[in-house]
Amino acid sequence: MLKIFGAAGSGSVPIEAMLTLLQIPYEVVEAVTWDSETARQLVETVNPLRQVPALVLPTGEIMTESAAIMIYLADLHPQAKLAPGINDPKRAQFLRWMTYVSAAIYALVWIVDDPTRIVAEKTQAQSVIAPLLDRRADCWRMMDEQIAPGRYILGDDLSALDLYVAVISRFNPGRNRFYRSAPKMAEIVRRVDADPRLTAFWARRYPFDAGWEK
Ligand SMILES: N[C@@H](CCC(=O)N[C@@H](CS)C(=O)NCC(=O)O)C(=O)O
Structure with missing residues (x-):
């Protein structure tokens, strides 16, 4: 299963919204990084920038950067049309x-x-x-x-x-x-x-x- 280090009201939310629309199950590790050193240390285990979102892929590979994660997920699921395909004029x-x-x-x-x-x-x-x-x-x-x-x-x-x-x-x-x-x-x-x-x-x-x- 996909695991996201994220927080309510943060940049992980548009990714979580996408996964909701795609009906893909995911687990959230809640980490309010802007509020607590403990949360930042938790996120540091996957992202040295100590920022959410950070996505842990089923292979264990880590992906950070909200825009990149969204583009990646949209491209992986082209049937949902959440991104124009590579040859689409848009x-x-x-x-x-x-x-x-x-x-x-x-x-x-x-x-x-x-x-x-x-x-x-x-x-x-x-x-x-x-x-x-x-x-x-x-x-x-x-x-x-x-x-x-x-x-x-x-x-x-x-x-x-x-x-x-x-x-x-x-x-x-x-x-x-x-x-x-x-x-x-x-x-x-x-x-x-x-x-x-x-x-x-x-x-x-x-x-x-x-x-x-x-
Ligand atoms: N460029 C990053 C920005 C991520 C970011 O700034 N996340 C904020 C929360 S919305 C954060 O974790 N801030 C804690 C910090 O920088 O110490 C992205 O697009 O994913």
């Missing part, structure tokens, strides 16, 4: 935006979660966060301006990219700002939030609690 934009969300937006979490990683003076830490959150919002805006979506980002079929954006857009500065920055994708993430196949999953792994849009 493939280039799929790869482009999966990598963009990971590299330009998600990766900033390393500083946002703990600015003292780059700021010597603890008193200056807060001043680092606002520009990073502005940068995230601006990256969503630039992506939104360059896509021509249908019901979903790449057209009329749900793909791994929609699941990825639906989750990462909930990270700070939060969904309300995302809706303003990315009006086209705002409609799409709401559609993903409301997907009846994922209702129980979201409730368990990233609940829509009061005030969740921030």
Whole structure:
């Protein structure tokens, strides 16, 4: 069975959502890395970066990096059409935006979660966060301006990219700002939030609690 080192409300959630849609059983090793040194040490046994998600394949091989894991799983199960195939004209934009969300937006979490990683003076830490959150919002805006979506980002079929954006857009500065920055994708993430196949999953792994849009 697949094993994922992950946490509710983290970057493991879009992978878990994919596995749910694919109806593939998996086990989660819950590790809230941003909250506890014990969790980071647990994850370090599989990922020296001490970050979730980390996927343990049935062979024991380890895979990290959320976008890569999602692309890999989608390609392994082409019948589910969660990624355009290698010769599909949509493939280039799929790869482009999966990598963009990971590299330009998600990766900033390393500083946002703990600015003292780059700021010597603890008193200056807060001043680092606002520009990073502005940068995230601006990256969503630039992506939104360059896509021509249908019901979903790449057209009329749900793909791994929609699941990825639906989750990462909930990270700070939060969904309300995302809706303003990315009006086209705002409609799409709401559609993903409301997907009846994922209702129980979201409730368990990233609940829509009061005030969740921030
Ligand atoms: N590039 C990685 C980023 C993973 C990441 O930043 N994970 C966060 C949780 S959402 C984490 O584990 N942070 C703990 C830390 O960096 O100390 C990916 O896309 O999988």
